[in-house]
Amino acid sequence: FQLGPHSEGFYEKLEDALIEADIKASIAMEISDELRNSSQAGKLSSPEELRSFVRDVISQMILTVNLDPENNDNAIYLVLGVNGVGKTTSMAKLARRWLDAGRSVSFAAGDTFRAAAVDQLAVHAGRLGIKIFQQGQGADPSAVIFDGLESIKAKGEGILLADTAGRMHNKSQLVKELQKIDRVIRSKVDDPSYRRILVIDATTGQNGIQQAEVFHQALGIDGIILSKYDSRARGGLALSISRTLGIPFAYMGTGEGYGDISPMDPEALVESIMSAIEG
Amino acid sequence: MRSSGVSILFDRLSTTFSDLFRQMGGKAKISEKNVQDAVEQIKLALLEADVNLRVVRRFVNATLKEATGEHVLRSVSPGQQFVKIVHDRIVHLLGDEAAGLNLKGPDTTSVILLLGLQGSGKTTTASKLAARLKKEGRRPLLVAADLVRPAAVDQLVTLGSQIAVDVHSEKGAKDPVKVAKNGLKRGKKELYDTVIIDTSGRMHVDADLMKEIKSVFQAVKPDETLMVADAMTGQHAVDIAKSFDETVELSGVILSKFDSDTRGGAALSLKSITGKAIKFIGVGEKSDDLEPFVPERIASRILGM
Numbered sequence: 001f002q003l004g005p006h007s008e009g010f011y012e013k014l015e016d017a018l019i020e021a022d023i024k025a026s027i028a029m030e031i032s033d034e035l036r037n038s039s040q041a042g043k044l045s046s047p048e049e050l051r052s053f054v055r056d057v058i059s060q061m062i063l064t065v066n067l068d069p070e071n072n073d074n075a076i077y078l079v080l081g082v083n084g085v086g087k088t089t090s091m092a093k094l095a096r097r098w099l100d101a102g103r104s105v106s107f108a109a110g111d112t113f114r115a116a117a118v119d120q121l122a123v124h125a126g127r128l129g130i131k132i133f134q135q136g137q138g139a140d141p142s143a144v145i146f147d148g149l150e151s152i153k154a155k156g157e158g159i160l161l162a163d164t165a166g167r168m169h170n171k172s173q174l175v176k177e178l179q180k181i182d183r184v185i186r187s188k189v190d191d192p193s194y195r196r197i198l199v200i201d202a203t204t205g206q207n208g209i210q211q212a213e214v215f216h217q218a219l220g221i222d223g224i225i226l227s228k229y230d231s232r233a234r235g236g237l238a239l240s241i242s243r244t245l246g247i248p249f250a251y252m253g254t255g256e257g258y259g260d261i262s263p264m265d266p267e268a269l270v271e272s273i274m275s276a277i278e279g
Numbered sequence: 280m281r282s283s284g285v286s287i288l289f290d291r292l293s294t295t296f297s298d299l300f301r302q303m304g305g306k307a308k309i310s311e312k313n314v315q316d317a318v319e320q321i322k323l324a325l326l327e328a329d330v331n332l333r334v335v336r337r338f339v340n341a342t343l344k345e346a347t348g349e350h351v352l353r354s355v356s357p358g359q360q361f362v363k364i365v366h367d368r369i370v371h372l373l374g375d376e377a378a379g380l381n382l383k384g385p386d387t388t389s390v391i392l393l394l395g396l397q398g399s400g401k402t403t404t405a406s407k408l409a410a411r412l413k414k415e416g417r418r419p420l421l422v423a424a425d426l427v428r429p430a431a432v433d434q435l436v437t438l439g440s441q442i443a444v445d446v447h448s449e450k451g452a453k454d455p456v457k458v459a460k461n462g463l464k465r466g467k468k469e470l471y472d473t474v475i476i477d478t479s480g481r482m483h484v485d486a487d488l489m490k491e492i493k494s495v496f497q498a499v500k501p502d503e504t505l506m507v508a509d510a511m512t513g514q515h516a517v518d519i520a521k522s523f524d525e526t527v528e529l530s531g532v533i534l535s536k537f538d539s540d541t542r543g544g545a546a547l548s549l550k551s552i553t554g555k556a557i558k559f560i561g562v563g564e565k566s567d568d569l570e571p572f573v574p575e576r577i578a579s580r581i582l583g584m
């Protein structure tokens with residue numbers, strides 16, 4: 001349908017399209033209420049004005065942050081999230097990105113739980129030609145990451161990307177384990193050089209809000225990677241999470257290749273949501 | 280934008296089904312207006328549970344019709360009747376009863392093909408199914424036909440050894456169709472009664488990879504072609520399932536990661552749009568964390584009861 005006549009049907013269709021983009025129903029209603037109020041006040045008369053209003057409202061709701069390292073200091077990035085979202089692969093993509101920017105990058109194989117998780121990261125390290133700190137299956141992840149930290153501190157100018165085992169946010173034991181890793185890292189490094197990145201799969205529904213909320217409460221999340229955006233899911237989750245929790249998005253993953261990561265682009269999300277509204 | 284708008288709307292949505300049912304269930308008389316309000320709340324709660332909007336709309340229309348019928352409003356306890364109608368309807372849509380695997384007898388070799396999006400849980404589910412079938416007295420062989428994801432073969436080999444199930448893998452192989460075929464050939468020759476084929480994750484919108492899975496499907500003619508989907512999937516779940524079903528004709532679905540706190544509305548969407556049975560749910564990372572799909576239980580979960 002077209003953004004057009006100010007019929008009740010129009011607002012319903014707008015709400016529907018937002019909901020189908022995985023935007024939380026309450027926020028979808030908020031957006032359409034806002035639009036309804038403004039157009040009733042005579043502020044929006046033409047379809048063009050309506051369209052740009054919706055665009056503005058949506059893009060303003062999505063928070064972004066740049067998490068690329070700003071200087072040549074040591075830095076550590078802890079990557080976390082629920083099972084299978086794309087943590088390990090995103091690390092490899094970030095490594096490629098930062099190697100290309102001339103930085104020295106290494107991995108800490110902090111997923112010592114899942115079958116062949118260390119091997120998976122080691123394959124990436126081999127392909128990228130970078131160092132990986134690893135111990136065997138079942139080792140203490142904090143110890144693995146601690147080793148990596150000691151080493152980059154001794155050498156200077158290194159970025160350590162630390163993997164963690166996928167874990168459900170509703171399993172408190174597993175979240176506590178992350179907090180332990182977090183404490184160990186904090187005991188070693190200054191806050192500005194430590195970033196916690198949460199990975200969320202773009203195909204995730206409303207549960208993604210809970211994921212972000214729990215991990216943010218437990219550790220404090222600096223930014224989110226919206227992975228698997230090539231699924232053509234519209235990524236409305238980014239809007240809900242920004243809006244309800246105030247956590248910004250840093251990157252989006254768009255495939256399995258090393259180049260398939262880019263800074264979060266709210267315009268791209270707005271485009272895909274708008275195409276659903278207008279298509 | 281007024282920030283207060285959000286919290287007001289949150290309040291509007293915070294009525295859970297159990298609250299709603301308590302209110303409705305306790306009523307001796309309910310009006311058509313009562314029912315309409317309740318149905319509106321049900322609509323919102325189903326959306327919060329990630330049930331696909333089209334499914335929600337269909338459900339709501341049908342329920343409204345039945346629940347506002349004379350025989351309900353005039354019955355002895357209309358509130359309870361209403362609650363029962365909603366619950367039963369969801370159970371019915373989910374499939375009424377648990378559906379098992381359709382495999383041939385143990386004197387021949389049956390084939391299970393697993394497919395789905397990246398990271399949905401295929402490899403883990405392959406080993407869970409193998410463990411389950413082994414416990415039932417069958418002799419499964421796992422086939423490592425994911426040649427894309429780094430260390431995917433190692434992952435399956437490790438999982439296989441944990442449950443003492445053999446794994447067919449080919450070093451340096453490039454063609455998943457060949458590996459799947461060879462695995463089946465070996466399965467038949469060495470008298471395994473079930474061959475479980477793990478494939479690489481693929482996006483339903485990736486034409487080349489969808490063509491590839493079709494070739495695997497045609498080469499091994501599976502008895503069960505199961506899509507492994509993440510129970511936390513949102514509105515997009517039906518598009519994903521439809522694409523896979525159009526490509527290979529699914530025989531069923533396994534929903535992984537039900538141990539999350541998702542309400543799991545994807546189950547309702549998948550079943551009612553594709554008509555495919557949901558055969559199992561994954562409830563953890565370990566090899567025995569696989570349970571039969573019990574529609575009653577999932578209906579209550581979707582409803583937040």
Ligand SMILES: Nc1nc2c(ncn2[C@@H]2O[C@H](COP(=O)(O)OP(=O)(O)OP(=O)(O)O)[C@@H](O)[C@H]2O)c(=O)[nH]1
Pocket residue numbers: 081082083084085086087088089090111114117164165166167227228229230231252253254255256260397398428480482
């Ligand atoms: N299409 C696509 N696939 C992706 C993307 N990111 C990751 N993947 C794939 O998703 C699957 C899971 O990725 P992993 O990096 O292993 O995920 P993880 O979060 O580390 O998984 P666990 O460690 O098991 O919890 C792999 O097949 C990846 O290739 C993406 O942006 N797009």
Ligand SMILES: Nc1nc2c(ncn2[C@@H]2O[C@H](COP(=O)(O)OP(=O)(O)OP(=O)(O)O)[C@@H](O)[C@H]2O)c(=O)[nH]1
Pocket residue numbers: 083084114166168395396397398399400401402403404425428431478479480481535536537538539560561562563564568
């Ligand atoms: N909590 C939980 N984790 C699960 C479940 N099923 C699978 N996983 C985890 O999800 C992650 C991905 O599982 P995999 O089996 O590697 O998924 P996949 O579909 O084979 O992934 P690709 O081969 O990369 O496409 C792993 O961390 C698994 O341990 C489940 O039911 N519950």
Ligand SMILES: [K+]
Pocket residue numbers: 084085201203397398399509
């Ligand atoms: K997923």
Ligand SMILES: [Mg+2]
Pocket residue numbers: 087088089111117163164165166
């Ligand atoms: Mg990983």
Ligand SMILES: [Mg+2]
Pocket residue numbers: 401402403425428431477478479480
């Ligand atoms: Mg796999």
